[in-house]
Amino acid sequence: MSNPKTDTAGVEHYEATDVHQVPVIDEKYATGKVTEIQAASVALAAALAGQKPNLLSKNMLKLYFIMSVGYLISTMNGFDGSLMGSLNAMTPYQKTFGLNGAGSSTGLIFIIYNLGQIAAFPFCGVLADGYGRRVCIFVGCFIVLVGTAIQASAHERGQFIGGRFILGLGASLASAAGPAYIVELAHPAYRGTMAGMYNNFWWLGNILAGWTTYGCQKNIETSWAWRIPTIVQAGLPSIVMVLILFFPESPRWLIAHDRREEALAIFAKYHGEGDEHSPIVQLQYHEIIEQMALTRDENPWWDFRELVNTRAARYRLYMVIGMSFFGQWSGNNVVSYFMPEMIKNAGITSTNKQLLINAINPIFSMMGAVYGATLLDRLGRRVMMLAGLGMGLVAYILLTAFTAASETHPNLSYGVIVSIFLFGVVFAWGFTPLQTLYAVECLENRTRAKGSGLNFLFLNVAMVVNTYGISVGIAKIGWKLYLVYIAWIVVELVLIYFFFVETAGKTLEEMHDIFNADNPRKESIKKTKVEIDEAGRVVNIDG
Numbered sequence: 233m234s235n236p237k238t239d240t241a242g243v244e245h246y247e248a249t250d251v252h253q254v255p256v257i258d259e260k261y262a263t264g265k266v267t268e269i270q271a272a273s274v275a276l277a278a279a280l281a282g283q284k285p286n287l288l289s290k291n292m293l294k295l296y297f298i299m300s301v302g303y304l305i306s307t308m309n310g311f312d313g314s315l316m317g318s319l320n321a322m323t324p325y326q327k328t329f330g331l332n333g334a335g336s337s338t339g340l341i342f343i344i345y346n347l348g349q350i351a352a353f354p355f356c357g358v359l360a361d362g363y364g365r366r367v368c369i370f371v372g373c374f375i376v377l378v379g380t381a382i383q384a385s386a387h388e389r390g391q392f393i394g395g396r397f398i399l400g401l402g403a404s405l406a407s408a409a410g411p412a413y414i415v416e417l418a419h420p421a422y423r424g425t426m427a428g429m430y431n432n433f434w435w436l437g438n439i440l441a442g443w444t445t446y447g448c449q450k451n452i453e454t455s456w457a458w459r460i461p462t463i464v465q466a467g468l469p470s471i472v473m474v475l476i477l478f479f480p481e482s483p484r485w486l487i488a489h490d491r492r493e494e495a496l497a498i499f500a501k502y503h504g505e506g507d508e509h510s511p512i513v514q515l516q517y518h519e520i521i522e523q524m525a526l527t528r529d530e531n532p533w534w535d536f537r538e539l540v541n542t543r544a545a546r547y548r549l550y551m552v553i554g555m556s557f558f559g560q561w562s563g564n565n566v567v568s569y570f571m572p573e574m575i576k577n578a579g580i581t582s583t584n585k586q587l588l589i590n591a592i593n594p595i596f597s598m599m600g601a602v603y604g605a606t607l608l609d610r611l612g613r614r615v616m617m618l619a620g621l622g623m624g625l626v627a628y629i630l631l632t633a634f635t636a637a638s639e640t641h642p643n644l645s646y647g648v649i650v651s652i653f654l655f656g657v658v659f660a661w662g663f664t665p666l667q668t669l670y671a672v673e674c675l676e677n678r679t680r681a682k683g684s685g686l687n688f689l690f691l692n693v694a695m696v697v698n699t700y701g702i703s704v705g706i707a708k709i710g711w712k713l714y715l716v717y718i719a720w721i722v723v724e725l726v727l728i729y730f731f732f733v734e735t736a737g738k739t740l741e742e743m744h745d746i747f748n749a750d751n752p753r754k755e756s757i758k759k760t761k762v763e764i765d766e767a768g769r770v771v772n773i774d775g
Contacts (some may be wrong), residue, residue, distance in 0.1 A: 250265070261439070263740040272737030274324040274773055275515055276420060281509035283504065287422050295419065295426075297504045298479050302417075303430050304468045305369060305410035308403040310594075311465050314438040314722035316342055318445035318461070318590055325458040327525065329389045336674040339700040344393050346692040348379075349407075350402025356408035356685025357536075365373055365416070365482045365681070368409035374472035375402025379468040384459050399465075404692070406469070407454030410686045411668040419503050420516065421738050424608030427672075428665030434607055435598030435660065440593030449587050450685050477495050484677045484740075487520050493720050495520075500553075504660045520677065527744075538679055539686065544747040551732065552683055556690035558724050559667040562621065563628050563717035564659055565698050567593075567652055574754040575652075579645040581640050589649060593656050601660035613670055614757070620662010625721045627655035628714060635711035646679060674743065 286292060315728075319325045320338060331338055359368035375401060379402055383395025408717035411430055419424040444461040452460070480502075485493035496508055496517055504510030538544050575586045634647035668687075705713040733746055733756035749755035763771040 234375040234504050247634060249452040256591075270754075271736070272759060273739060273742050274762055274770075275742070276512075276739055277457075277762050277764070278423050278735065278770045279511035279515040282771070283507075284420060285512075286502075286505065289505055291501050291505060292419070296438075296542065296659075297416070298417065299414060299426055299429070300473060301475050301479070302369075302414045303436075303613040304472050305373075305406050305762060306430050306433040307440070308469045309407065309464075310434035311468075312345055312399070312403070312437075313434075313442040314441035314590065314594065315461055316443065317343075318449070318587055319458045321582070321586050321590075321768045322445070322458055323451055324453065324455050328387070328458070329392060330457050332637045339387075339702075339704060342394065343696045343700050345396045345403075346695045347402035348397040348402075349404035349692040350689055350696070351397070352401045352404035352408070353689040355604030356688070357551060357682040360409040360412065360681035360684070361485075363611055364485055365413035366476050366479065368681075370473055372402045372404070372409070373469040375405065376397075376469045377473070378687055380462065386428060400575065400692075402469075404688050406472070407668075408688050409681065411672045412680045412684050413482050413739070415501070415672045416668060416677075417480070417486045417498075420512065422609065423673075424613075424669070425605050425735055427669045428605035429602070429606045429665050431666075431668045432598060432601040432660075433698045434664065435594045435601055437595040439470065439591070439598060440468075442587070442594055446584075446591045447596025450584060451473065453595075476744075483516075484520055484680075486525060487517075488678060492517075492521070498677050516739060523677065523741045523744060527676060536682055536686070539683060544752075545676075547678070547747050547752055548674045548676070548679075551575070551685070552671045552687045552726065553690050555667060555671045555693045556687055558621075558728075559564065559663065560691060560694040561717075561720055562624060562659065562724060563655065563714070563721065564715065565695065566702050566713070567656060575648070576577040579642045580649075587650075593653055596653055597656035597660040597664070599725060600657035601664040603663035607664055608669075609736055612734050613666055613673075614728065614732055614734050616660075616662045617666060617670075617732065618725060620659055620729070621721055621725050623658035623662065624655055625718065625725070627658060628650055628718050632711060632718065633656060635714065640666050666700050671737065673740065674733070674747075676744070677740065 251492060326332060329341075331341075336773055356368070359371060376399055379395050379397070379399030381395075383392055386392035386395060387487070409429070414430045415423065415427040441461060441464075444464050445458075448457045448460050481494075482496045483498045486492070486495040486498070496513070498512045499509065499517055500506055500508040503516070504513035538545065539549050575589055580586060581591075604616060604620070611619075628651075631648060631651035634644050634651055638645040638648060646734065671687045674679055702713065705716075731753055733743075733752045735743060735756070738746070746752050746756045760773060762773055764773050
């Protein structure tokens with residue numbers, strides 16, 4: 233914190249960021265009780281004290297609705313994860329395409345979806361940056377509907393694979409713009425919860441797919457047992473496609489395209505209760521304009537050098553890549569895609585029982601994820617990641633032990649089920665809300681769309697390697713594959729502790745100073761003591 237400057241009225245100002253100053257009144261003029269808080273951002277704390285958000289106001293309720301529709305984008309990948317794991321256990325599906333539930337052919341059908349997502353990468357920037365977040369989401373959802381139609385009508389393996397490729401391409405386009413749209417529109421006081429909830433809806437898709445496939449498997453013996461769940465996959469993307477163009481555009485995208493008045497009006501409506509002069513509105517508006525002026529770079533959509541051309545940019549990219557791989561290589565993919573096979577390895581061979589367990593598990597995981605999202609702003613991103621992975625490590629050790637023991641003691645097979653459920657809940661609690669939120673928070677406004685596209689590129693590379701490897705690994709070595717994930721989770725914990733930055737309690741623009749510091753991780757966890765009176769005025773800053 234810099235030394236205070238005193239204006240002509242005798243009020244001291246502390247520079248809280250490069251672009252914003254916080255007025256500090258003398259303590260003798262304080263109104264009512266003075267409250268002391270530990271703030272990651274003095275400017276944000278002062279702005280929020282100046283106008284406390286009304287969580288149940290008309291405009292906040294409208295913002296919740298917009299966010300809720302945006303969350304549905306995340307259901308696409310969750311639906312596919314559960315759908316393919318469940319279809320893979322269905323006899324009608326296996327008969328239609330000549331499969332047996334494991335091996336390289338099954339792995340190929342799973343990963344072709346991810347290859348489609350990788351193929352979308354070059355187009356994410358041009359659509360999301362050039363035409364807006366909403367247009368990119370709309371186009372992605374439309375392509376998902378086309379892919380679903382091709383996949384659901386397939387009678388040959390080649391058509392089914394082609395449909396999954398197109399489906400993955402569309403889902404990637406929508407998913408690249410979706411998190412950026414949500415995080416850029418979220419209220420800064422509740423960004424962790426509002427934007428963290430986005431990835432939690434992955435579990436809603438997972439739940440819908442699990443129960444749809446369970447019902448179809450139990451009641452239908454023809455190929456419609458797998459076709460109906462495949463058609464249902466298009467339901468939620470259809471809702472997003474219909475509504476998204478009626479919603480406001482990201483104000484940060486509007487400012488980047490010199491549409492400042494529109495951006496200010498959106499900030500005022502959804503963050504300032506209609507008041508353009510609200511402290512939180514003015515803070516964000518001026519920070520964005522100043523950062524745009526400092527960092528504006530008219531790179532064409534295909535030029536990704538700005539993601540690596542400075543030390544700060546590379547550190548941001550390391551965070552994005554880290555989350556891409558950690559979010560897929562922590563053992564969660566084994567559970568989401570291959571749960572029926574895991575349960576089968578534990579000695580539970582009934583297909584109906586496998587699918588029932590597969591349908592129940594994500595309900596508990598989603599409850600854990602929703603609760604975790606509500607804690608993100610209070611506990612911080614780093615604490616949630618470390619705690620979630622730490623508890624997940626314990627659950628995976630139990631899973632490995634119970635699976636190994638159930639080979640000779642079949643009565644322990646239900647210990648496997650408990651371990652799977654436990655892992656799902658704790659991983660979802662600590663990591664699921666952050667898998668998309670953290671990456672987009674680390675990226676700058678001007679690189680967020682490109683970086684999000686790159687995030688999904690690395691994420692899908694991780695999933696391709698992981699999913700194909702799991703398919704072959706489960707077929708070849710069974711439960712011993714879990715030992716690899718135990719070792720890897722330990723590596724993740726070490727890397728997160730020493731290198732990952734804290735993004736909670738700061739505006740998106742304030743992350744600029746964090747990443748330009750000599751030690752971004754250490755800089756990000758600093759706190760400043762701020763004293764605020766009942767009128768919302770800053771009385772003292774110490775730090």
